[in-house]
Each structure stands twice: as structure tokens, then as C-alpha cells.
Amino acid sequence: MKVERSVQKALLERLNEAKPNAVNPSELKDLIDDMKQLTACCLYLHEHGLVRATISKFMSGESELLAAEITADGVDLLRKYGGQATILEANTITFHEDEIRHLIEARVLEAKLSDTDKQDLLQTLRQAPADSIRHLTMQLLDAGLENLPRAIQLVRTCIWNSRA
Known part of the structure; x- marks a missing residue:
């Protein structure tokens, strides 16, 4: 699977627009028209915690995206300042x-x-x-x-x- 970052970003933006609702694959076909690629892309983003993807796995070994929604980490990634993650993940340096x-x-x-x-x-x-x-x-x-x-x-x- 090779999906350009610009397409991944567009996918995240589309999911962000639909938040708090999940989006079904037919609403994403204009971004990635191949269902296998769309499923693989959403799975990849899911594995990185940016998307919550509902994927059905068939006995044949094939997988198919049923729905996707953006996570808080996905929203933070889209924000220029980093969102809440930047605030919550502040590092503290301690010297004894x-x-x-x-x-x-x-x-x-x-x-x-x-x-x-x-x-x-x-x-x-x-x-x-x-x-x-x-x-x-x-x-x-x-x-x-x-x-x-x-x-x-x-x-x-x-x-x-x-x-x-």
C-alpha cells in the first residue's frame, strides 16, 4: 500500500469535519477509490492512533473498512500548535x-x-x-x-x- 501523505491528511481532515460521527467508506471514495487501499490506509492510521477504524475480516483473509472516525490524537495532528497533546506531554527536566x-x-x-x-x-x-x-x-x-x-x-x- 502506498498512499501519499497528502491523501492521508485529506482523509484525516474529512474525518475531522464529520466528528463526532463515524464516516462510512462510500463517503471517502473520492479520496481513495480502491477499497483495499482505503482499508489499508485507515488501518495504518488506526495503528498509529490517529483514526478509529472498524474493519471486518472475512474468512478469505480479506479485510474491508466498515467505518472510520478521527481520534483526539488525529485532531491534534491537524492543529498547527499540536493541540492538547503538546500541553499534556510537556517534558520536565530534573537535576539532582x-x-x-x-x-x-x-x-x-x-x-x-x-x-x-x-x-x-x-x-x-x-x-x-x-x-x-x-x-x-x-x-x-x-x-x-x-x-x-x-x-x-x-x-x-x-x-x-x-x-x-
Whole structure:
């Protein structure tokens, strides 16, 4: 089965227009006139959770589409901003305080400071409570965002240098 993505999108749009009702195959023949292809296309979209397809399987091994309706995931796919799925599937990034301490320690060790200053700073960092580390992390993030133009410049420089 080879169905163009544009046809799959048109099929989803047709089902979306009919929502909340299911659509029977005769209403989709103008999109895909071959019943085997229409059934296969709807089954494919069904397997990806974009369509709920009711398919009858005959003893001969043949399958035939009886009805199809779009799912919430199918509707979200059609929406330019991603719909509810985008909101519900937000990713949360979590750093444990020890990970933050190790990242900061590594930078302190690389810094151009005297060994005494480095040791004092590392000792203070290691003794700091979790709330202090959380506050420090926010301050470091703010400082990084304030220097975003410099970071963008570094990214461009690295990309351009890698092209040469």
C-alpha cells in the first residue's frame, strides 16, 4: 500500500469535519477509490492512533473498512500548535542537587583562580544546603540567559567553523 501523505491528511481532515460521527467508506471514495487501499490506509492510521477504524475480516483473509472516525490524537495532528497533546506531554527536566554541585565544581576547577580561592569556593559549595543550590542554579540560569547573545555568537562560530 502506498498512499501519499497528502491523501492521508485529506482523509484525516474529512474525518475531522464529520466528528463526532463515524464516516462510512462510500463517503471517502473520492479520496481513495480502491477499497483495499482505503482499508489499508485507515488501518495504518488506526495503528498509529490517529483514526478509529472498524474493519471486518472475512474468512478469505480479506479485510474491508466498515467505518472510520478521527481520534483526539488525529485532531491534534491537524492543529498547527499540536493541540492538547503538546500541553499534556510537556517534558520536565530534573537535576539532582549533587549533579548541579558536580557541574559547578568542574567549572570552579577550570576557573582562573588561585588554588586557595578554588578550595575555599569548593568547600563552601559542598557545605551549601539544597535550598542554596536551588537558588544558585536559578541565578546561574539567569546569568546564562543574560549572556544569550554571546552564546548565540559562539554557536554560529562553531557551526561556521565546522563547515570549513
